[in-house]
Amino acid sequence: MTGRKDATTAGAALLVAAVVGLAVAPGLEPGVQDLGTTLLVYLTVAQAWNILAGFAGQVSLGAAAFVATGAYTAGLALAHTSIGWAAAVALAGAIAGLIAAMLAVPLLRLRGDYFTIGTLAASIAVQALLTNWNWAGGASGLTLPIDRIPAGTTLLRLAVVVAAAAMGLTAYVRYSAFGLRLGALRDNEPAAAGLGVAVYGHRFATWVGSSVLTGMAGAVVAYQYVAVSPSGVASVNWSLDAVLMALVGGAGSLIGPVLGTTIVYYGLTRMLEDFQVLSLLVEGTLLVLIVRFAPAGVLALLTRAARPLRRAATLPAAGTEPA
Amino acid sequence: MSADVLVAGLLSGGLYALIGLGISLVFGVLKVMNLMHGELVLGGAYLAALLVGSAGFDPLVALPFAMLGVALIAYPLQRYLLTGLLRANGSAPMVATFGLSLVAQAALQAAFGTDPRALSAPYAQAGFTVLGVRVQAVYAISFALTVVLCGVTHLVLSRTRAGSAVRAAAADPTTASMLGINVGRVYALTLAGSAALAAAAGVMTGVAQSFTPSAGLPLLLTGFAVMALAGIGSVGGVLLGGITLGLLQSLSTAYFGGGWRNFVVYTVFFLALSFRPTGLFRRVAHA
Numbered sequence: 001m002t003g004r005k006d007a008t009t010a011g012a013a014l015l016v017a018a019v020v021g022l023a024v025a026p027g028l029e030p031g032v033q034d035l036g037t038t039l040l041v042y043l044t045v046a047q048a049w050n051i052l053a054g055f056a057g058q059v060s061l062g063a064a065a066f067v068a069t070g071a072y073t074a075g076l077a078l079a080h081t082s083i084g085w086a087a088a089v090a091l092a093g094a095i096a097g098l099i100a101a102m103l104a105v106p107l108l109r110l111r112g113d114y115f116t117i118g119t120l121a122a123s124i125a126v127q128a129l130l131t132n133w134n135w136a137g138g139a140s141g142l143t144l145p146i147d148r149i150p151a152g153t154t155l156l157r158l159a160v161v162v163a164a165a166a167m168g169l170t171a172y173v174r175y176s177a178f179g180l181r182l183g184a185l186r187d188n189e190p191a192a193a194g195l196g197v198a199v200y201g202h203r204f205a206t207w208v209g210s211s212v213l214t215g216m217a218g219a220v221v222a223y224q225y226v227a228v229s230p231s232g233v234a235s236v237n238w239s240l241d242a243v244l245m246a247l248v249g250g251a252g253s254l255i256g257p258v259l260g261t262t263i264v265y266y267g268l269t270r271m272l273e274d275f276q277v278l279s280l281l282v283e284g285t286l287l288v289l290i291v292r293f294a295p296a297g298v299l300a301l302l303t304r305a306a307r308p309l310r311r312a313a314t315l316p317a318a319g320t321e322p323a
Numbered sequence: 324m325s326a327d328v329l330v331a332g333l334l335s336g337g338l339y340a341l342i343g344l345g346i347s348l349v350f351g352v353l354k355v356m357n358l359m360h361g362e363l364v365l366g367g368a369y370l371a372a373l374l375v376g377s378a379g380f381d382p383l384v385a386l387p388f389a390m391l392g393v394a395l396i397a398y399p400l401q402r403y404l405l406t407g408l409l410r411a412n413g414s415a416p417m418v419a420t421f422g423l424s425l426v427a428q429a430a431l432q433a434a435f436g437t438d439p440r441a442l443s444a445p446y447a448q449a450g451f452t453v454l455g456v457r458v459q460a461v462y463a464i465s466f467a468l469t470v471v472l473c474g475v476t477h478l479v480l481s482r483t484r485a486g487s488a489v490r491a492a493a494a495d496p497t498t499a500s501m502l503g504i505n506v507g508r509v510y511a512l513t514l515a516g517s518a519a520l521a522a523a524a525g526v527m528t529g530v531a532q533s534f535t536p537s538a539g540l541p542l543l544l545t546g547f548a549v550m551a552l553a554g555i556g557s558v559g560g561v562l563l564g565g566i567t568l569g570l571l572q573s574l575s576t577a578y579f580g581g582g583w584r585n586f587v588v589y590t591v592f593f594l595a596l597s598f599r600p601t602g603l604f605r606r607v608a609h610a
Contacts, residue, residue, distance in 0.1 A: 059414040059418070105597075106593065106594060109597055112414070113355070113356040113414065113417050116417060117356055117547055118597060120544070121547070121589050121593040122593055124540070125590050125593060128586035128589060131582070132582045132586060236540065240421075240425075277433045280425050280428050280432070281425070281426055281430075283425050284424070284426035284427075284428075284429065287419065287425070288423060291408060291422070292404070292415075295415060
């Protein structure tokens, strides 16, 4: 069965990449470590969005709500209790999952565009709530105890572990029967339900799973920034970046968001850091162009471009072949 | 609680209804959540700012020009870009409007800078007292404008040939196009009409409060909240939805303080959307 072979290859490649990441982390310059952490956080958030939107067809504009939940959970836990930073990351994931489960009651009643608008409203409500929550610092947010949070090598290793979890979960969705049922749901919900797919259970599992991952990424963001504020971690930019990175690379695939994160971060975020107007303009235009001309993302373009090459390679080298 | 609070809420609700009316129109006909509606509202405000600033127009005189200008920008976007995406399945059109909202933000920032602006008018800060209730003139004017525009929209949709074409395209685009209705043009006209309504709301918002190029998102969500309260495709419901939202905001500000205003709005929106997607003011049987 080629599916299982692909899955084994993907799993092995992922494991190797994670081990290499953990191993090389200490040898890197601080600037590179910081860059690596940033990229891996973006990758996690984009991949979590990809699980939800690419594989399950539920387009969310609410990633920021869970980045913020994770960041504030980790920040408040370290500021007010004596638990360690690793436990705080786990707690961030757990609280994000809990909030996702509560939001699921109203949100998962919604389909299509309604779901998207609902997630956007939930995310803005979270931002408004944090801005008014004086115990958590209100609009100016809070600063984490600097002596108790990881930095440099340790932080990068944490980011590697979190991103590996996101990639692992995506690989599971990509290759498992669960993922196949999700795809059926995405493409034709009544037909899938008629064939016995548990609609609510599958939507609930992807929604909560994606939110847990985003929450853990939020904790990493809190450690990296040291300070968290509603305008930073709850900014709608997190949701936008997740959509952009996953869509540009190719939503509904395992590798797409990896490509997309790299392309968007280097091509846009980094290069246009000091040009806010231009960066908005390019991001907006890119979104329009992608949905208009390359709805399956850069990955599909590359695959299509590579197809004639591969066919040429597998054909017998005969000069009689018509061009 | 004082009557002032209730009247202020009621009147500001008119403005919200006007924002919601355009969103509701587009969703009712095109079945697309237009995520650039907030920028269309701002576009109206900035166009009026241009006319008020350079030509010395009163904002109310600038209003029809702003409506026309934003409608002229919206028409080709729908005709040549978004309608083509409607055939693609899923969320492509909505994601495209999100992209366009970013482009519009960039354009507004480049043209007008990021400093807050406001439209100056003699009635911007003025007020009067009716039966002992304090009324802000700008909100009274915008409420009246909303009622007029809601009425016009209702009449155009129900009494004119163009309105019949819009309703036909909304109900069944395939059959409508077989009967000779140019659905692509109807869609573009619908977005243009929605943009004109948005621009009108933008001009009044600009008189009532200051605005920046990034103020589109809260405006958009206000519009969606109205639509969620009102249900889709009912002009009268939109007016009631806007007033409900205005009252809620005004009461929550009076009870909990100004900081919680937005939280209350978004939460109400979220809950209304989730538990009553058909709207509070619309009978389910009609859908």
